[in-house]
Structure formats: C-alpha cells, structure tokens
Amino acid sequence: MAYSFISHLACPKCQAEYFPDEKHQLCSCGSPLLVKYNLEKMKKQIKREDLLTRSSDLWRYHELLPVQNPSNVVTLGEGMTPLVSMPFIGKDMFIPQLFMKDEGIIPTGTFKARGAAVGVSKAKELGVKELAMPTNGNAGAAWALYSARAGIQCTIVMPVDAPAITRNECIAADSKLYLVDGLISDAGKIVARVIEEKGLYDASTLKEPYRIEGKKTMGIEIAEQLGWKMPDVILYPTGGGVGLIGIYKALNELKSLGWVEGELPRLVAVQAKGCAPIVKAWEEGKASSEFWPDSETIAFGINVPKALGDFLVLEALYQTKGCAISIDDEEILEEQKKIATYEGAFICPEGASAFVAARRLRETGWIKKDDCVVALNTGAGIKYPNTVQRQVPILQPEDRIQISLEL
Amino acid sequence: MAYSFISHLACPKCQAEYFPDEKHQLCSCGSPLLVKYNLEKMKKQIKREDLLTRSSDLWRYHELLPVQNPSNVVTLGEGMTPLVSMPFIGKDMFIPQLFMKDEGIIPTGTFKARGAAVGVSKAKELGVKELAMPTNGNAGAAWALYSARAGIQCTIVMPVDAPAITRNECIAADSKLYLVDGLISDAGKIVARVIEEKGLYDASTLKEPYRIEGKKTMGIEIAEQLGWKMPDVILYPTGGGVGLIGIYKALNELKSLGWVEGELPRLVAVQAKGCAPIVKAWEEGKASSEFWPDSETIAFGINVPKALGDFLVLEALYQTKGCAISIDDEEILEEQKKIATYEGAFICPEGASAFVAARRLRETGWIKKDDCVVALNTGAGIKYPNTVQRQVPILQPEDRIQISLEL
Structure with missing residues (x-):
C-alpha cells in the first residue's frame, strides 16, 4: 500500500496543477501551491483505528503527508504534542473546556519543527542539496537543524532582534547564518537575492508547498486527541498563518475521509496590536491584507507585516465563521505569567496571545460557556527567558532563609 | 480495578516497611525508601496490549506509579519522549544500533519533569501544602512549575552558577527562589535549615520516595518503544543517579510482570572528569562513594559531589555487569556540536557526555558492534545556549550575501 496518497499540487488562485515529483515553488501566477491527496482511494484502504499501533509522532499520519x-x-520524533487541560485559567475566564495544544514539547521547542520535518524530508526526496530562507528565528532554527540531519546545506537570515537562542541553534547546526538590521521582510529580500544568484531551493514560508503539510498535523492531532471530535474554537497566534491554513486544510481532509463529522471549529487568527494586518483585513471584510508599516511586538514570531498566504488565512476565517483579533503586548506578558503561576506551563508570548484572545472573546460572548476551546501555544517559554524577570536573593552557604522577611 | 498497584514503601538497607498513605521521607535508618507494587496481582489483571489505546505520556503506566x-x-503531558535513531554518529563510532532517548522533548525541557510530575502528584495526594528543595537548576524549575499547577508552595535554592534559564522558570512559576554562592551541597544545607524551622515537605533528591517512580518510566518507555525488548546497553549521565536507579527498578518490575524477557541491559553511569565520585567507587569496587572535593564541570546537572543514592547506583552497575566512566568537558562540547551538525539534535552537555562514553567504550571493545545502545539525553540544548557560540555577520537590508566570502 502507498506510504503517501499524494496526487498533485494545485494552485488555490488559478487552479493550475503540477506534478508532485518535481521541485516547485510558487505557482506561475504567484500564489502558493497546495498539496492534494487521493482521499477517495485512501478512505477505502485506511481506517483511523489503523493508527493505534503507530509511533506517537506526526508520521503516524504518513498517508496524508507528501513524502x-x-x-x-x-x-527527530516530532509531533503528538500534549493537549493539556487548563482548569485554573479556564475557570478564571469562564471557559470550563479550555485546552492548550502545547507545541513547546517538540524538537527545537516550537511548532516550526513540524514544518521543517516535513519540508526538509520532501526537499530531500526531491534531491535538494542547498536551501535558503528568511525567518523570525524559530523557523530558521528548526530548518537549520532538520537540514543538518538531512545533509542539506542551509542559509538562514534573521533580524538582529530575533530570539537569541535561535541563533545558537543555527550555529550548532553549522548553518550559514546572517543577521539583518531590519525585519523579516528585509531578511526576505536578502534571501531572494542569494537564491537568484546561486539557484538555491527557496524554503521561505509558503514558497515551498510542504511545510504547510507538516503544520496541518496539529489539526489532525487535536481531532485524534479529542477522540476524533473537533473542538468548537481554535485560537492561533498568526504571523505567516501557515498553521491556521494547515489546520483548516487538515480538518477538511479528515471530513472527506469520514474520520470527523460536523461543523469545522471557528478559527481565530490572533495578532499583536503592533502588527495586525490580518485583523484589519478581516474587520474590513477584505480577501487579502496590506503591508503593516513599522510593526512591533514582544511576540516576535507574529511580527509579520505582510503574509504571502494572507488570502488563505482570511478564507479559513470566513469559511468557518471565525474571526481575527489583536492583543496588547502588556496583556500578553500578564497572561504568560498567569499561565505559569497557575497552570505550571511556561509558554511563549505568542502562545499567551491566544489565551488573551480567548479571554476577550469570552467577555464579548463570541465564545460561549459550553464551547470546547483549544488555544495553540506555538513554543516553549524557555526560548524567551527574558520575558520573565525578578531580582533573586543571593545567600552564602552558612546563611538561613529569613522566614520573617520571606519573599 | 486499581489505578495504582502500589503496596508499600521499603528500605533497601534495613528492610523496614512503611504504609504508602502517609508522608515519609528517609527511612529511620537514613536510607532512601523505594516504592513496592503488588506485581503478582497486576500481572493477572493487566496486559501490555492494554496500553495501546492510552495517552502517549508517562501516565499510560499508571498501575506502576504511586498515585x-x-x-x-x-x-503537563510529560513522557513518551522520542527514541531517535542516530545513523551518522552511530556510523562514526561504529555502533550501528545507536539510539538517543531524547528527554529534551518534555515540559520544562529536561527529564526532571518526570520526577516532578509524579513527585508533585503524590505530594498533592498526601496533602502537602509547601515543599522545599536544593537543585542544580533543572529539577528546581520542574518542581516549581508542577508545584504551581498543583497549588503547592515551593522554596527552591540553587547555585548562582546554575543554568540561568532555570531561574526564569522558577520566577515564572512564582516560587520562592534563592541562589547560593556555592554548590548544590551548600544549597542542600540551606534547605535542610528551612525545612527544620518551618516543617516543610523535603523534596530533595531521594528524600521523598516518589520522583524515582517518575524517572523510572524512561526505562519502561525504552522497552515499549523497542517493541518490548531491552537494549544491550543504556548510558546515563549520572549526578544524583535517580534515573539510573529508576531504570534498573523499572526493568526489574517489567521482568516480574513478564512484559520483557532476558538479561537486563548493562547500565553505564557517565560522569564528568571534574566530578566522578561514582566512577571512583566503581573502579575501587566499593559499595558507596566519597564526597568529591572542588567538583567542577560544564555539564552542570551532573555536578553532584556526593549522591544520597550512590549505593543504589553502584548496585545497579554491579548487578547488570555495567560500568562507570568519566569524560572531559572538552570532549563533551565537541560531541554536542557533532550531534547537532550531523544529527540535527541540539542536546545538553550532560546528554553529550553519554555519547562520548559510548564512543570510548566502543573503542575499548566494552560495547560490541552488534549491541543495541541507548544514550540518554537528559535535556534540551536550548537550556544551555551559551555552550555553542560563533560570530555572526550583520547585514543591512540592501546588502548582498558575499558568495565569494561566504562562511
């Protein structure tokens, strides 16, 4: 039986089709390409119970992956991240059925590992020897390390302000790392130049069609972990938006297979107040977004002023009766602290933004009390250690902790 | 059916027995206590196939846990960490069947999460409201966060030189954190004083009997992930040694249940040249170790000059025909870099020491070419970002990457 039921690549804008056995980047019309599967055939051959004896990583869904x-x-064993109940925060925000999909529990510490695992695997299958990409840090770290494992050379360009640890990861992987005194969009321009000059494989977000297939497994896992039921709402911190596009794609594929039934969850694109192009477009009912000038947020991973897949994100929001919402940096840091203090989970600022969004949407009544709500934490807080600070007393070995003066 | 098959606590030194429904710390004779289970009864009621439909975390083994x-x-969804093949490094060191059990892929980023999850859960069950512990950083971070989730107050004392990120985790969890200008043994003295003065629950390594039960699940998982077979060799970076004691305990329990058969793996205690009390004791054929003066190593987690459970570690080594070996810091950093560059895994220095040990033991012939070898990586490299450094070029947005001058 086929390991993958991939059939072809298709353009969501002009409907052009491409063979999956050749290297492709964007469609000739400029749109990202999406991977299509022979779901009718797969439906006859695979049942969801067949997964029971498989390894607990994202490759358990290999029929729905492009390799x-x-x-x-x-x-590196990526996937099947925990779906964690959030009883204290859930009570605090009046959402009893609140879950966190914790993407910090994955190689490289962020959900970018999914895109990199599948993207790099497919690049290897297509014979790629060298690739390049711009990044806000975490995607670059993941692609650098997975490329190292695949024996693929890797050029990474990231903003000087990207999380420092992601630099160390790229260095450890021995990738060709460059910093740019600017934003990810500036990094993108530098990458475009070197790709043109050297003829490298372009691994920029959505310029290769396969990372989205890795990211979509978050949606499959959420469904499987809920006993092949879909939640009512999924909140997603949205920069490039690939995860949201992927989850929407995955759940539609699962519906076609008959593995889940009913309405798709309302998808929520969460952005920072300092960089909210998707929110603006959604509020104006538009089909695509505009470049957001002078973008800035502590949630560095979602500082993406213009996403190539904006129209796919917006389509997913409109089709699922979802919404888009932007959050203050100050609220993000407050929520991050609250989640660590009451739930014991030290999450990243991007992830915290999804919880603030849940709180706000519950206050307005958009989220109902009985809704089953999943917030995506896209990465581990330990990759952003400086978001939490406090003076700590230093004792000498012979000292006592002063109970009366205790913290 | 019982959720846990716990029967009692037993002292491995004086054979005294204790009820499991009361708070206990050390045995009255000063030895750590071990948890015993009613394995005969369990064997009749549970088959390993019953695990198939369970969640992929360590609670899938709840019958063998004390809660x-x-x-x-x-x-927080801890456990079932990846068992990753290491084809490049394995080839490089002539161990074709080399695996890494990657304990970086777990909440808080180190294997300490296992001990904390089970230790804190049992503390909660026993009605503990406040606990205290010394730590080299990672255990404190894990206990701080799990205690936060349990609503238990937590006092943590760690050396000023402990990995900085573990401080941020303790701060995020809102624990009472103190630094000491000294080693973990100095932190231990401060903790002992506050425990005595305030009557707190002592969560120091092996002074409560339950963290070892969490750690032992590494052994169960390795067996399950290898299809209920045991490897020939397991290498373990050894500070306090709880994981090694736990793995030995777990595999013996699995043998009693009939879930695995044959010889136990040869267990290897890996230490740093700058802190090798277990190695010294093993070389001298002794049953316990002596305090190692002026200990120092870059692998901070295994800087433990005298382990309370040293006699249990040594017993496991003698019983399994294992060994103990110490490694240079320089070799550790070299191996860490090599593993990131060729396997795409950015691991911690402690984990890297286990791979160097495998390399050395293969060179001497102690490890045979056909041996199935598992090296434990105890934590994520991202918690030790400064172990990997390099100057990185900074570009302006209009710059080109100089191909001729490329890195």
Whole structure:
C-alpha cells in the first residue's frame, strides 16, 4: 500500500496543477501551491483505528503527508504534542473546556519543527542539496537543524532582534547564518537575492508547498486527541498563518475521509496590536491584507507585516465563521505569567496571545460557556527567558532563609 | 480495578516497611525508601496490549506509579519522549544500533519533569501544602512549575552558577527562589535549615520516595518503544543517579510482570572528569562513594559531589555487569556540536557526555558492534545556549550575501 496518497499540487488562485515529483515553488501566477491527496482511494484502504499501533509522532499520519518513500523521512520524533487541560485559567475566564495544544514539547521547542520535518524530508526526496530562507528565528532554527540531519546545506537570515537562542541553534547546526538590521521582510529580500544568484531551493514560508503539510498535523492531532471530535474554537497566534491554513486544510481532509463529522471549529487568527494586518483585513471584510508599516511586538514570531498566504488565512476565517483579533503586548506578558503561576506551563508570548484572545472573546460572548476551546501555544517559554524577570536573593552557604522577611 | 498497584514503601538497607498513605521521607535508618507494587496481582489483571489505546505520556503506566486517585495526577503531558535513531554518529563510532532517548522533548525541557510530575502528584495526594528543595537548576524549575499547577508552595535554592534559564522558570512559576554562592551541597544545607524551622515537605533528591517512580518510566518507555525488548546497553549521565536507579527498578518490575524477557541491559553511569565520585567507587569496587572535593564541570546537572543514592547506583552497575566512566568537558562540547551538525539534535552537555562514553567504550571493545545502545539525553540544548557560540555577520537590508566570502 502507498506510504503517501499524494496526487498533485494545485494552485488555490488559478487552479493550475503540477506534478508532485518535481521541485516547485510558487505557482506561475504567484500564489502558493497546495498539496492534494487521493482521499477517495485512501478512505477505502485506511481506517483511523489503523493508527493505534503507530509511533506517537506526526508520521503516524504518513498517508496524508507528501513524502512518498519512508527512507526520505527526516525525523527527530516530532509531533503528538500534549493537549493539556487548563482548569485554573479556564475557570478564571469562564471557559470550563479550555485546552492548550502545547507545541513547546517538540524538537527545537516550537511548532516550526513540524514544518521543517516535513519540508526538509520532501526537499530531500526531491534531491535538494542547498536551501535558503528568511525567518523570525524559530523557523530558521528548526530548518537549520532538520537540514543538518538531512545533509542539506542551509542559509538562514534573521533580524538582529530575533530570539537569541535561535541563533545558537543555527550555529550548532553549522548553518550559514546572517543577521539583518531590519525585519523579516528585509531578511526576505536578502534571501531572494542569494537564491537568484546561486539557484538555491527557496524554503521561505509558503514558497515551498510542504511545510504547510507538516503544520496541518496539529489539526489532525487535536481531532485524534479529542477522540476524533473537533473542538468548537481554535485560537492561533498568526504571523505567516501557515498553521491556521494547515489546520483548516487538515480538518477538511479528515471530513472527506469520514474520520470527523460536523461543523469545522471557528478559527481565530490572533495578532499583536503592533502588527495586525490580518485583523484589519478581516474587520474590513477584505480577501487579502496590506503591508503593516513599522510593526512591533514582544511576540516576535507574529511580527509579520505582510503574509504571502494572507488570502488563505482570511478564507479559513470566513469559511468557518471565525474571526481575527489583536492583543496588547502588556496583556500578553500578564497572561504568560498567569499561565505559569497557575497552570505550571511556561509558554511563549505568542502562545499567551491566544489565551488573551480567548479571554476577550469570552467577555464579548463570541465564545460561549459550553464551547470546547483549544488555544495553540506555538513554543516553549524557555526560548524567551527574558520575558520573565525578578531580582533573586543571593545567600552564602552558612546563611538561613529569613522566614520573617520571606519573599 | 486499581489505578495504582502500589503496596508499600521499603528500605533497601534495613528492610523496614512503611504504609504508602502517609508522608515519609528517609527511612529511620537514613536510607532512601523505594516504592513496592503488588506485581503478582497486576500481572493477572493487566496486559501490555492494554496500553495501546492510552495517552502517549508517562501516565499510560499508571498501575506502576504511586498515585492512587487519578484526580491527584498533576500533568503537563510529560513522557513518551522520542527514541531517535542516530545513523551518522552511530556510523562514526561504529555502533550501528545507536539510539538517543531524547528527554529534551518534555515540559520544562529536561527529564526532571518526570520526577516532578509524579513527585508533585503524590505530594498533592498526601496533602502537602509547601515543599522545599536544593537543585542544580533543572529539577528546581520542574518542581516549581508542577508545584504551581498543583497549588503547592515551593522554596527552591540553587547555585548562582546554575543554568540561568532555570531561574526564569522558577520566577515564572512564582516560587520562592534563592541562589547560593556555592554548590548544590551548600544549597542542600540551606534547605535542610528551612525545612527544620518551618516543617516543610523535603523534596530533595531521594528524600521523598516518589520522583524515582517518575524517572523510572524512561526505562519502561525504552522497552515499549523497542517493541518490548531491552537494549544491550543504556548510558546515563549520572549526578544524583535517580534515573539510573529508576531504570534498573523499572526493568526489574517489567521482568516480574513478564512484559520483557532476558538479561537486563548493562547500565553505564557517565560522569564528568571534574566530578566522578561514582566512577571512583566503581573502579575501587566499593559499595558507596566519597564526597568529591572542588567538583567542577560544564555539564552542570551532573555536578553532584556526593549522591544520597550512590549505593543504589553502584548496585545497579554491579548487578547488570555495567560500568562507570568519566569524560572531559572538552570532549563533551565537541560531541554536542557533532550531534547537532550531523544529527540535527541540539542536546545538553550532560546528554553529550553519554555519547562520548559510548564512543570510548566502543573503542575499548566494552560495547560490541552488534549491541543495541541507548544514550540518554537528559535535556534540551536550548537550556544551555551559551555552550555553542560563533560570530555572526550583520547585514543591512540592501546588502548582498558575499558568495565569494561566504562562511
């Protein structure tokens, strides 16, 4: 039986189709390409119960992934991240059925590992020897490390302000790392130049069609972890938006397979007040977004002033009766602290923004009390250690903790 | 059916027995206590196939864990960490069947999460409201966060030189954190004083009997992930040694249940040249170790000059025909870099020491070419970002990457 049921690549804008056995980047019309599967055939051959004996990583869904030969799979065991109940915060915000999909519990510490695992594996299958990409840090770190495992050379360009630890990861992987005194959009321009000059594979967000397939497994896992039921709402911190597009794609595929039934969850794109192009477009009922000037937020991963896949994000919001909402940096840091203090989970600022969004949307009544709500934490707080600070007393070995003066 | 098959606590030194429903710390003879289970009864009621439909975390083994009421389980989804093949490094060191059990892929980013999850859950079950512990950083971070989730107050004392990120985790969890200008043994003295003065629950390594039960699940998972087979060798970076004691305990329990068969793996205690009390004791054929003066190593987590459970570690080594070996800091950093560059895994220095040990033991012939070898990586490299450094070029947005001068 086929390891993958991939059939072809299709353009969501002009409907052009491409063979999956060749290297493709964007469609000739400029749109990202999406991977299509032979779901009718797969439906006859695979049942969801067949997954029971498989490894607890994202490759358990290999029929719905683009890699055709298992020998090309480049894996560090990524996937099947915990779906954690949030009883205290849930009570605090009047959402009893509140869950966190914790993407900090994955190689490289962020959900970018999913895109990198599948993207790099498919690049290997297509014979790629060298790739390049701009990044806000975490995607670059993930692609650098997975590329190292695949034996693919890797050029990464990230803003000087990107989380410092992601630099160390790229260095550890021995990738060609450059910083740019600017934003990810500036990094993108530098990458575009080197790709043109050297003919490298372009691994920029959505310029290769496969990372989205890795990211979509978050949606499949949420459904499987809820006993093949879909939640009512999924909140997603949105920069490039690939995860949201992927989750929407995955749930539609699962519906086609008959593995889930009913209405799709209302998808929520969460952005920072300092960089909210999707929110603006959604509020104006538009089909695509405009470049957001002078963008700034502590949630660095969602500082993306213009996403190539904006129209796909917006379509997913409109189709699922979802919404888009922007959050203050100050509220993000408050929520991050609250979640660590009451739920014991030290999450990243991007993830915290999704919880603030849940809180706001519950206050307005958009989220109902009985809704089953999943907020995506896209990465581990330990990659952003400086978001939490406090003076700590230093004792000498012979000292006592002064109980009366205790913290 | 019982959620846990716990029967009692037993002293491995004087054989005294204790009820499991009361708070206990050390045995009255000063030895750590071990948890015993009713394995005969369990064997009749549970088959390993029953695990298939369970969640992919360590609570899938709840019958072999001490928590009796599932409502007391404090979990962030820890466990079932990847068992990753290491083809490049394995080839490089002539161990084709080399695996890494990657404990970086777990809440808080280190294997300490296992001990904390089970230790805190049992503390909650026993009605503990406040606990205290010394730590080299990672255990304190894990206990601080899990205690926060359990609503238990937590006092943590760690050396000023402990990994900085673990401080931020303790701060995020809102624990009472103190630094000491000294080693973990100095932190231990400060903790002992505050415990005596305030009557707190002592969560120091092996002074409560339950963290070892969390750690032992590494052994169960390795067996399950290898298809209920045991590897030939397991290498373990050894500070306090709880994980090694736990793995030895777990595999013996699995043998009693009939879930695995044959010889136990040869267990290897890996230490740093700058702190090798277990290695010294093993080389001298002794049953316990001596305090190692002026200990120092970059692998901070294994800087433990005298472990309370040293005699249990040594017993496990002698019983399994294992060994103990110490490694240079320089070799550790070299191996860490090599593993990131060739396997795409950015691991911690402690974990890297286990791989160097495998390399050395293969060179001497102690590890055979056909041995199935598992090295434990105890934590994520991102918690030790400064172990990997390099100057990185900074570009302006209009710059080009100089191909001729490329890195």
